[in-house]
Amino acid sequence: MAIPATPTPSPTGPPAPPAIEARGLRRIYKVKPTPVVALEHVDLEVAPGEFFGLLGPNDAGKTTLIKILTTLLLPSEGTARIFGFDVSREETQIRRIMNMVAGGEQSGYGILTVREQLWMFSQFYGLSRSDGWRRVDELVDAVGMGAEREQRVSTLSTGQRQKMNIARGLLNDPWILFLDEPTLGLDVAAARQVRELVSAWKAAVLGRTVLLTTHYMAEADELCDRIAIVDHGRILAIGTPEELKRRVQRESIFRVELDHLDAGGAAALALLPGVLSVAPAAADGGPVDRQTVGLNLALAQDGILASVVGALGDLGSHIVALRKSEPSLEDVFVELVGRGFDDPDAAEASGPGGTAGAA
């Protein structure tokens, strides 16, 4: 039964604890020849009901953090709590209210069918025999695996397997769901299905919390209410996707397409107050001999656009298209880290610990 149950504080009761609260979290792996610092003094707070993302490249420390929060790993220093329960001392309580799904997960037994495998896991969460079968059947249908319900797990495709894993993660109706790179290795369609499944589940009941780790920027942008950008075991920035993007957008960038622009027109625009730069825009992958003139305008603020539009009218140019350019999360990452996600050389070069840690 649907009970809107966001653990919001009652007027007289104590405030509800955060879904996730980490303070000074540090994790060192004692591996030879030198210990690896996978997390370095991480502070994090996630509210109940949030869809929170950890975005970072491989070896950023995302998986280490998720393993600590799912009680599979102890922190070397610091504390972490899930809905007020300490991950080091109250792991039993945490395990009753959470579930986890990892990308590329090969859990279970190939000899079982999809239905049997999910039922087996339902028993680990205490569902009765009949409730387990019923819940499994509902979830199998919900994740669109009705046709494969009696298929052996060993014969499933990667995408089917991951949908089954998502169903497994929802069996106990967790208050908090940890997703570690859930779309890793999936094709575009399967990844989209997985994202839709998780979003639908999350949206259905108030108070459900999701922690997602990913190194797919678009995935984090699409799904998450807030994102922490992680690299070399440190959280570099936390905010909504919009807030993070605003960090790197110090000026307003507009792309304008004109029917024509006379010689000297761009220079005239550049002289307007508040116009920081005017540059010819490259075609969007189209043919070079296009019929319009494209300009990239960097303005001190959005309001300057009005004077630019007026000036273009004075110059006899008509606007064919106008759009504001938004920075991507990748721009944010580059701004914060000084390198892109796929820059392995730079990944080795800096950061606490100096070496790549557990992802």
Place this chain on the structure above:
Amino acid sequence: MSVYEFRRTVSPQAAAAWTPRQVLLTNLRAVGGRAYPRVHGLFREKSWVFFEVLLPFLSTSTFVFVYRALRAPPEYIGFVVLGGAMTAFWLNVIWMMASQLWWEKSQGNLELYFAAPMSIMSVLFGMALGGMVMSSTRAVIVLAVASLLYEVRFAIDQWLLLLAVFFLTLAALYGLGMMLASLFLVWGREAFQMSQLFTEPVYFVSGLNFPVARLGLLGALALATIPLAVGLDAMRQLAFIGANFPIGTPPPEVEALILVVMTVVFLVAARWMLRTLERRARREGRLSVRWQ
């Protein structure tokens, strides 16, 4: 209402506060859940019949023909057949109990088990229960076919005690398997080699194909430490009354008590080891495949 709107509790704190009954039921259900793949796999993978029934049967037959060629007392054929039937349990314990947590870790199941709200002991009990059902089927087939084929004559006086000894042997054997599961996991990549190392020597010192009393001091040591040795010796004494049995081993009643002690010791040790293992694994990051 969609399936996603299913909600059993009103707050995380309420969801985390389980009653003792809930804890007990969850662990019992986990036992059944983990036994399921083994019990149902028995009927699904037909090749196992070949590997785990026919091959042990051939091995047993070899000793039968050797004893016949040497004109050994007829009860020795029975000893071998009984030993051959019990082989299924030892193989199951060493390959599908002792090595299992290591395999579960390789498959990524182990961290899901630890992240679930039941005790890992329930998972081990489930494996043991499933293994017993699986191996009992094979043991019964070997026992029935070999007894008919080689005309084994059982002389049983104390049926109840024989059954009790059989079940105590299984309890102690699988208790040992549960204990070894933790040990093998700590030893890590060597689990496969450890299983091989344990297979043949235990066959030998347990006296699977001959009365363990023939081993003298080594046999006595086996009776004190290996459930298969003491259980098999007791079952032989009970199943072949009046046979030309070598002296030197305790009466079956005493051996039954030894099995009880073994069961308790192994189960307590398994529980302690699992707790120690989990603490150590969480501290050192050994629950997942990386960093082992």
